[in-house]
Amino acid sequence: MHSFLLYRKPGYQHSEMVLLSAVDAQTVPTPDQPLFVFAGFEADVRLHLFRMTNARGETDIKDVDAVLKKNLTLAPEISADSKKHYLNAVESAIKNFDTTVFTKVVLSRRATYPAKGISYLSTFAELSRRYPDTMVFLMYSPETGCWMGATPERLLYGDNKEIHSMSLxxxxxxxxxxxxxxxxxxxxxxxxxxIEEVFSSTYHTISIKKNGPYEVTAGPVKHLRTDISGTLPVMPHWLQLAxxxxxxxxxxGSHHTKAKEFIKKYEGYDRSYYTGFFGFWNFDSADFYVNLRSMQVFDDQVILxxxxxITAGSDAESEWRETELKMQTLLSVLV
Ligand SMILES: C=C(O[C@@H]1C=C(C(=O)O)C=C[C@H]1O)C(=O)O
Known part of the structure; x- marks a missing residue:
């Protein structure tokens, strides 16, 4: 066993495991061969497709910790992203916003945590128990490294001509x-x-329905969520739409280009697969999630x-606290 995905979908009791084998980026799913997609924040430079085969149930699941122990590499040296650096980035964003174009930017940070002796299998089970409404995942491949998380956010899912997304x-x-x-x-x-704009500019004859905003909880934090659904004249190309x-x-953030430039300049690190997306691309359906509330797993430590x-109304200290709370989703569960 080299590459695998262990997952528990939101609202489900049972977890599933599949073995992954990397395929060419041009591969498309067929009715009997769905694909697993793992994309980075910069999806144009990091986009991996995998074929899936069923794992041998308990036998492969039991092997997970051993496989990780054998394959995980040491964490790279990263300089600690200081609180001062983060607060400064938030303050700069607030100063740089205007009223119409650059109105929001999502600023992130990372933190390392020692992880010697942690059972990722037990951590996976605990995440599944504590966060029933999230997509819990643990995946490893030599191409992407090992990622684990419990994300409350779906990017795109649907079946045939029905498409759904959410703003969280x-x-x-x-x-x-x-x-x-x-x-x-x-x-x-x-x-x-x-999301409405992407849906309607891609498909002129789409009819869009919205539900929300309403409140959803994800462990120690809660969010506002609006569901956005559409019915298309034809089935979409799921990966292209994602x-x-x-x-x-x-x-x-918003505007797209301005926010991207701001992030590049002020975050000061490579987001890698964090805030990328992953999920299942089937012949006539798809189920993609945003990679957040997640961590990158190494032999000796994890990077959260x-x-x-951030918007004009932000308070830098509160935004910092928000990132701490979000990290707690995982930290409080490492066992
Ligand atoms: C960026 C993250 O979360 C995103 C940002 C949110 C916000 O700013 O309120 C809420 C949910 C997510 O869309 C994260 O968890 O790291």
Whole structure:
């Protein structure tokens, strides 16, 4: 066993495991051969497709920790992203925003955590138990390294001519009883409008339905979510549509180019697969998730990633705390 994916879909009890084998980027799914997609934040430079074969149930699942132990490499040296650096980036964003074009940017950071002696299988089981409404995943391939997480965000899913996406933006502590403020409603609106725009500019005859915003919880934090669905005249090319949506302002910001430039200049590190997307590309359906609330797993440590949507109404300290809370989703579960 070289490459594998262990996953538990949102709302499901059981986890599944498949073995992965890398295929050419031009491969498309056939009715009897679905593909697994793993794309980076920069999906034009990091996009991997894999064929899936069923794992030998318990036998392969039991091997997971041993396979990881054998294959994981040491974590690269990374300089700690200091709080000062993050606060400075947030303050600079607030200064640089205008009222119409550059209105939101998602600023992220990473942190390392020692991981000697951790059972990733037990951590996977614990993530599944604690976060029933998320997509819990643990995947390893030599091409991508090892990634694990529990993401509450779907990028695109659908069947035949029906397509669905969601805008997930606006974050609070789950136990915070105060009503959502204009700041969160605004950042949520930006994502919803963007998804609607991608759907309707790609398919002129689409009929779009929206539901939300409503509140969803993801462990220690809760979010505002709007569901966006459409019925198309023809079945879409699922991967192309996902690549058109990605990255949404939920993980990038708005305007697209300005936010990207700002992130490059101020985040100061390579997001790699964090805020990329992954999932199943079938012949006539798809199920893609955004890679967040996730970490990169190495032999001796993990690198955790988290970001927060910054708008003109942001307070730098609160945004920092938001990234800490998001990291807690995983840190509190490492066993
Ligand atoms: C960027 C992250 O989360 C995204 C940003 C959110 C926000 O800014 O409120 C909420 C959910 C996600 O779309 C992350 O978890 O790292």
């Amino acid at each position: 933006a606006g974050t609070r502590l789950t136990i915070d009883p105060t009503p959502w403020a204009d700041k969160e409603l605004e950042e949520q609106k930006i994502v919803t409008a963007y 690549l058109q949506l990605h990255p949404t302002p939920a993980v990038l 990633y988290a970001g927060a949507g």
